Amino acid sequence: MIPYAPFDVIIIGGSYAGLSAAMSLGRSRRQVLIIDSGLPCNRFTPHSHNFLTQDGKAPAEIAQRAREQVHQYDTVHFVEGTANTVTQVDSFFVVETATGEAFTAKKLILANGIKDNLPDIPGLANAWGKTVIHCPYCHGYEFKDQKTGILAHGDRALHLAGLVYNLSKDLQLFTNGEAEFTAEQRTKLTKAGILVHEERIISISEKEGIIDGITLDTGVFMPLQALYAVIPFTQQGGVADALGCTLTDAGHIKVDFMQKTSVPGVYACGDNSSPMRSVALAVSTGSTAGAMVNMELVTESF
Ligand SMILES: Cc1cc2nc3c(=O)[nH]c(=O)nc-3n(C[C@H](O)[C@H](O)[C@H](O)COP(=O)(O)OP(=O)(O)OC[C@H]3O[C@@H](n4cnc5c(N)ncnc54)[C@H](O)[C@@H]3O)c2cc1C
Numbered sequence: 001m002i003p004y005a006p007f008d009v010i011i012i013g014g015s016y017a018g019l020s021a022a023m024s025l026g027r028s029r030r031q032v033l034i035i036d037s038g039l040p041c042n043r044f045t046p047h048s049h050n051f052l053t054q055d056g057k058a059p060a061e062i063a064q065r066a067r068e069q070v071h072q073y074d075t076v077h078f079v080e081g082t083a084n085t086v087t088q089v090d091s092f093f094v095v096e097t098a099t100g101e102a103f104t105a106k107k108l109i110l111a112n113g114i115k116d117n118l119p120d121i122p123g124l125a126n127a128w129g130k131t132v133i134h135c136p137y138c139h140g141y142e143f144k145d146q147k148t149g150i151l152a153h154g155d156r157a158l159h160l161a162g163l164v165y166n167l168s169k170d171l172q173l174f175t176n177g178e179a180e181f182t183a184e185q186r187t188k189l190t191k192a193g194i195l196v197h198e199e200r201i202i203s204i205s206e207k208e209g210i211i212d213g214i215t216l217d218t219g220v221f222m223p224l225q226a227l228y229a230v231i232p233f234t235q236q237g238g239v240a241d242a243l244g245c246t247l248t249d250a251g252h253i254k255v256d257f258m259q260k261t262s263v264p265g266v267y268a269c270g271d272n273s274s275p276m277r278s279v280a281l282a283v284s285t286g287s288t289a290g291a292m293v294n295m296e297l298v299t300e301s302f
Contacts, residue, residue, distance in 0.1 A: 005034045009293055010095050010105040012083045012239060015040040016279050017112030017286035019066040021138025024290025030297065033072075033103055035095065037082040039277055041113050041271065042279075044129030050137045051279040062279065079103070083112075086239055093253035093265065094182025107293045108269040110240060110253065110261070111286060114233040119176075123204030124229070130209030132227045135277060136160070140167045143226035149173070149214065151201070154180040158188070165192055172222070174203050174214070197222070210247070235272060250275060259289035266294055 011018045014036030025032045042048060042059040054062045069074055079141055082098040084110065093108045114203055116134075118125050124132055129171065133139040140163070148168045150160050153175040165171055173179075173196045181189070181196070189196060199216035204227070206212070213223040234249065235241065246254040246262035252275060253261055255266040261268050269285035271277050 004174075005093055005104075006139050007029075007031045007077075007103065007105040009033075009107045009109060010035065010083075010093065010103055011109040011111055012095065013111035013113060013236075013270070013272075014067070014068065014078065015063060015111070015113060015270070015282070017113075017282035017289075018109070019063070019070050020283040020286030021078050021109050021111060021267075021269055021290035021293070022070045022286075023066075023073070024287050026070060026076040028294045029075055030294060032076045033079060033105065033157075034076065035081055035103070036085045036095060038080060041116060042129065045133075045139070046130065047142075048279055049141070051283075054279070059279075080283045082237070083239060084237070086242055086295055088243075091265075100167065107264070108243075108264065108266045109289050109293060110245075110272055111270050111282075111289070112236045112239060113271045114120055115236050117232045117234060119229075119231070120203055121176075121201050123206045123214075127204060127209045127227075128209050130207065130226065131211040132204065134229065134231060136167060136228070137278065139226075140164060144168055144223040146170065149222070149224045149227040150229075150277040151176060151227055153177070156230045157181075158185050159205055160230065161189065161192070161194055162226060165194070168226075169193070170281060172197060174201060174222075174227075176197075191254045228285075240268070240272065258292040259285055260292065265296075 008030040008031050011034045014034040047056050049060045083095050084098045085096045087094050092104045094104050096102045144167045147170050149172050151174045169256050171194050175198050179198050202215045204214050215221050243263050248254050253273040254272045255268050259267045259269050267289040269289040270282035
């Protein structure tokens with residue numbers, strides 16, 4: 001049963017970052033409520049890589065193990081659902097869920113990830129997380145030496161090209177519109193033998209998420225086995241906005257080295273506040289947020 005008295009902490013989002021924060025807090029005997037809608041961003045990928053001890057496991061398996069371990073701490077409670085609104089009443093935060101339940105806490109941790117706004121290119125969504133990928137550290141090794149594309153432009157494309165080039169030299173860039181490269185950047189790409197295609201992408205050809213190429217608006221079919229894509233994102237729902245959290249220019253919640261946001265009593269961790277997107281980093285920043293919230297509670301009462 002869930003106690004309705006004020007919790008010490010409510011954590012919005014119970015994936016890697018939120019569960020990690022909950023573990024620090026549960027082990028500190030804090031009364032914690034995790035509200036989670038069960039839709040982590042990596043649910044589309046069959047295997048998660050680059051997290052020690054869990055390399056190659058299914059994302060859901062890692063999360064399930066984490067949930068089981070956090071469940072062992074009896075001051076940590078779970079609610080399945082979506083946190084819809086957050087308001088501040090005196091020194092408390094009141095979180096209302098989509099089903100109309102309201103919960104109160106002294107502190108708040110936002111661990112609700114980000115929303116990937118996939119471009120409307122036929123075939124892309126089906127292949128997202130399988131052969132259309134976001135990160136060379138997470139999936140690059142599995143596609144080493146394969147026919148690889150990068151869908152990006154500007155500085156991000158150059159950044160990614162440098163990283164991917166060491167994994168596959170069979171590399172081409174697709175800007176899906178006029179390229180925004182400096183002369184210096186173009187020289188770099190030419191030197192590396194990376195062709196730049198500025199034509200619009202009409203569709204991505206795939207079967208069960210496995211791509212075999214993309215069609216450009218000239219009608220040309222470009223065979224590919226993997227496509228890295230830089231995807232625009234937004235914060236999930238309106239929670240950070242409603243609280244008045246300052247965002248960075250890139251759109252992440254601005255936090256200090258203790259994961260504190262610009263709003264007193266509110267911390268953020270995981271993808272919502274970091275350009276480096278990984279399970280390891282979500283766990284690390286979640287653990288920091290949990291410990292720092294605990295410290296703030298200690299300072300206020302001891
Ligand atoms: C396709 C893909 C593949 C990836 N592969 C890898 C990989 O191989 N290795 C790796 O290290 N990283 C990988 N990543 C990155 C990694 O998945 C993320 O960095 C990590 O999931 C971030 O954890 P998080 O807890 O911050 O957010 P998420 O895991 O996205 O979880 C956010 C949680 O908050 C919940 N939520 C959102 N809004 C609300 C709300 N209002 N109320 C209640 N709950 C809410 C969601 O349902 C979700 O459960 C991948 C990412 C993607 C997109």
